Amino acid sequence: MSAAWQFYIATLIVFGFVYIIAAAGLNLQFGLTGVYNFAFIIFEAAGAYCTAVLSLGSPRAFGGFQSYILGLHLPFPLPLLASAMVAGALGVGLGALTVRRLRADYLAIVMLVISLIATGLVTDYQGVFNGAAGLSLIPQPFASLTSSSIVYDWLFVLVAGVICALVLLAARLMIESPLGRSLRAVRENENAAAALGKNVTALRLLVFGVGGAMAGISGSLLASFTQAWSPSSWFYTETFVLFTALIVGGAGSNLGPVVGAVLVPVVLAEGSRYLPQFGPPTLVPSLEWIAIGVILLAFLWFWPRGIVPEPKRTFPAEPVPRPLVPQRTRGVLVRDLEGERGPGR
Amino acid sequence: MQSLALYTGFGLVTASILCLGAVSFTLQFGISNLFNLAFGATMTAAAFVAYVCNAAGLNIWVSLVLGSLSASLLSFLLNRGIYTPFRRRATGMFTMIMVTLGVGIIIQYAIEAIWGADNRSYNMVTGRSVHVADMLFTTTQLTVIAIAAVAAAGVHVLLHYSRLGKAMRAVAVNERLARNCGIPVKAVVDSTWLLSGALCGLAGVVLVMDVQVLNSGSGDSFLILIVAATVLGGIGSAYGAMVGSLIIGVVAELAAGYINPQFKDISTFIILAAVLLLRPTGVISSIASAKEMAR
Amino acid sequence: MSASRFPTAPDAPLLSVNGISCSFGGVRAVVDVSFSAPAGQITGLIGPNGAGKSTTLGIVTGAIRPATGTIHFAGRDVTKLPSYRRARVGMIRTFQMRGEFDRLTVLENLLVAAPEQLGERIRNVYSIRRTWRHQQRELVEQARELLGRFGIASHENVYAAELSGGQRRLMELARALMAKPRLLLLDEPMAGVSPAIRGELAEHLLEVANSGIAIVLVEHELQFVENVCGHVLVLAQGRVIGEGKMSALREQAAVLDAYLTG
Numbered sequence: 001m002s003a004a005w006q007f008y009i010a011t012l013i014v015f016g017f018v019y020i021i022a023a024a025g026l027n028l029q030f031g032l033t034g035v036y037n038f039a040f041i042i043f044e045a046a047g048a049y050c051t052a053v054l055s056l057g058s059p060r061a062f063g064g065f066q067s068y069i070l071g072l073h074l075p076f077p078l079p080l081l082a083s084a085m086v087a088g089a090l091g092v093g094l095g096a097l098t099v100r101r102l103r104a105d106y107l108a109i110v111m112l113v114i115s116l117i118a119t120g121l122v123t124d125y126q127g128v129f130n131g132a133a134g135l136s137l138i139p140q141p142f143a144s145l146t147s148s149s150i151v152y153d154w155l156f157v158l159v160a161g162v163i164c165a166l167v168l169l170a171a172r173l174m175i176e177s178p179l180g181r182s183l184r185a186v187r188e189n190e191n192a193a194a195a196l197g198k199n200v201t202a203l204r205l206l207v208f209g210v211g212g213a214m215a216g217i218s219g220s221l222l223a224s225f226t227q228a229w230s231p232s233s234w235f236y237t238e239t240f241v242l243f244t245a246l247i248v249g250g251a252g253s254n255l256g257p258v259v260g261a262v263l264v265p266v267v268l269a270e271g272s273r274y275l276p277q278f279g280p281p282t283l284v285p286s287l288e289w290i291a292i293g294v295i296l297l298a299f300l301w302f303w304p305r306g307i308v309p310e311p312k313r314t315f316p317a318e319p320v321p322r323p324l325v326p327q328r329t330r331g332v333l334v335r336d337l338e339g340e341r342g343p344g345r
Numbered sequence: 346m347q348s349l350a351l352y353t354g355f356g357l358v359t360a361s362i363l364c365l366g367a368v369s370f371t372l373q374f375g376i377s378n379l380f381n382l383a384f385g386a387t388m389t390a391a392a393f394v395a396y397v398c399n400a401a402g403l404n405i406w407v408s409l410v411l412g413s414l415s416a417s418l419l420s421f422l423l424n425r426g427i428y429t430p431f432r433r434r435a436t437g438m439f440t441m442i443m444v445t446l447g448v449g450i451i452i453q454y455a456i457e458a459i460w461g462a463d464n465r466s467y468n469m470v471t472g473r474s475v476h477v478a479d480m481l482f483t484t485t486q487l488t489v490i491a492i493a494a495v496a497a498a499g500v501h502v503l504l505h506y507s508r509l510g511k512a513m514r515a516v517a518v519n520e521r522l523a524r525n526c527g528i529p530v531k532a533v534v535d536s537t538w539l540l541s542g543a544l545c546g547l548a549g550v551v552l553v554m555d556v557q558v559l560n561s562g563s564g565d566s567f568l569i570l571i572v573a574a575t576v577l578g579g580i581g582s583a584y585g586a587m588v589g590s591l592i593i594g595v596v597a598e599l600a601a602g603y604i605n606p607q608f609k610d611i612s613t614f615i616i617l618a619a620v621l622l623l624r625p626t627g628v629i630s631s632i633a634s635a636k637e638m639a640r
Numbered sequence: 641m642s643a644s645r646f647p648t649a650p651d652a653p654l655l656s657v658n659g660i661s662c663s664f665g666g667v668r669a670v671v672d673v674s675f676s677a678p679a680g681q682i683t684g685l686i687g688p689n690g691a692g693k694s695t696t697l698g699i700v701t702g703a704i705r706p707a708t709g710t711i712h713f714a715g716r717d718v719t720k721l722p723s724y725r726r727a728r729v730g731m732i733r734t735f736q737m738r739g740e741f742d743r744l745t746v747l748e749n750l751l752v753a754a755p756e757q758l759g760e761r762i763r764n765v766y767s768i769r770r771t772w773r774h775q776q777r778e779l780v781e782q783a784r785e786l787l788g789r790f791g792i793a794s795h796e797n798v799y800a801a802e803l804s805g806g807q808r809r810l811m812e813l814a815r816a817l818m819a820k821p822r823l824l825l826l827d828e829p830m831a832g833v834s835p836a837i838r839g840e841l842a843e844h845l846l847e848v849a850n851s852g853i854a855i856v857l858v859e860h861e862l863q864f865v866e867n868v869c870g871h872v873l874v875l876a877q878g879r880v881i882g883e884g885k886m887s888a889l890r891e892q893a894a895v896l897d898a899y900l901t902g
Contacts, residue, residue: 105380105438110621120611178759185752188741196753197727286458293451
């Protein structure tokens, strides 16, 4: 396989993982808890910028052609971890600001406006993240491991894949737990949930934080891979793409964000790069956006629950007889042999 | 002092364009409980229709009327064809926003697909400069202000003195009750969308006449200001929209003049965010809070 | 109905409401209402529409903040406590309308209500030893037993949105019990329930009260109120205009007036 093809495929796969991680985070907020976080993309941006300014060296290094704060030249995985924490904290902060009982559409508008404010601020205050031009030449993490670009890309694919798997696991554990059930209850009827003892505000802040952290991880990986990040990477319409991905894939399920992230941002947006370019340069991207709009409307009308809808949780009928003596299996003490077949997926 | 007058003058022009847009936006919200985020794209569409007419040789004011009519038709069709079927399914508020966003994106990028991403402008004369008090206007801008004033007055007369207007207000506050009182809700809704569509189109064309630049994103960039004006005045209230437009228009231009032209956008965003967080029913709350109570 | 049907109330009232009042936009919805609900007794709250019954319930549970007055529960002042905290100390309410979690199954609806679930704490969700699963199995059994008691066991895997009105009431009651309440506040539990099931529900409520739980019941069905409530309060236009046994209240002029004009 030629080098060019390998680069293309590796890039596509990394983008896939990045979008899946982001969609998983949004799924916890929107799919599970019913929080309409229309500012989601700014958490991804926070993670990306955080990784950028932590992995870049001092701003003066390259002759000062870009200006930004910090520049601590930290090695992998520190910037990634920091991104997750910063984005998570931002999530909790923003959540605390907006989590009062606003009408669903007002909340969406507020978040949208906050997203625009963020873009405006970053663009105007150039000293922070180099304004509209953005940051470039972001050092690649663990680049010292190999000198071959292709090998590096595949290595990155591996690392991104592992991180993606961990994020999906974390999401799944939350979704399938009683905590996930309480979040769904908040989504369905917050008054009834509060009347049964659920601290609705705390629960929403929790998913703002966890979902935000996942967005931050997504941004960190993307910025590290493409080595660049600017306001055009996180325009408010990107949140819209992720929401479309969730609606198409299925909000609230474990597999939904994966399916949606692969179909919408990857297949539609990146895959069409592969089509022969016809007409003026803006024609194909315009058609892509039209396609996204049409697909969104079609799904909202015909399949609002998405391709992989939230499954119905059932519980096994008969209690499995528990052995009287605790069993040892693979060195881990388990109380019984019931396994994972229980609720849902 | 001179710059204060100057910027206030700019503010009045912006406020006039805003007024057309905000009154329309708020009428749509009032009648269909919809935050129509396809509004900006509809404005752009009208502006492009006017562009086509204008480029074909028609006078700019004739093109304005044609653009307005096209937006009227488009809005009417969108409501009948897309928004109403979704609403009839008891679709949630957030999903409706996604629907309007989807529609807006389709319209915007259809425009871009046809005309590309370049900037264009109208073939028109801006007219000579006129001093009014200490403010400086072109005759075109004065005409724009006049159009907005006439439209505002017309809406006022409609809402308060005509049967249609009263029916519109009734349906806006409580649709079921209005229907039970014998009001032909469907006809009223259709009329509202036709009317608000026309105002939307006016706003779109007039905007481009003022800023002298037209591209596929023209309407959207103005939409945030429209939403700010509408929410500030209390969404659902046409008078609130007028007052909100005045405030936002003048404040935006003052901020641009005195602080930084860049700051115009951010200052309006911040005002909007603050209003939404602190007083979502707006400064002049009427229909908005009535709807909240009825919820 | 003989007096012995009514469970005997022990001395200290579990719930004590004193002088609460509140207004909405100029309308005085509740004015200086006081009452107490002892453990083991079913207290009725009746009155014409708009009398302030649901508002009173809302104030007691914390959904609405009163302008004046205090609420004492199990010896502590809960007036300033947010509603989810009150629920956690055992004050559980049901709703007049739309109280269920639509896209959760009936069984899940009940599971949500169970207090102190290990699996709701993040540290347990992500711990290697999945201790919460053991507790959940027990909760599932408890929930099934409750569903069986209320006759909707076969519906455990039905989405709550797909239940009939009467079934929803039963589910809500079962769910409320799952929350291990010390005080149950029921907002029109009979609405939409067929007469056949009403008798069953009355029996259930009496059993629940007998087990030591205090119940406050807002109802329109006066016969039902007479059958189960040991003590009844009549509200009209936000004020308490009468209290006592239902049979006595039926005779009082003030009460009759209120219902006729109310």
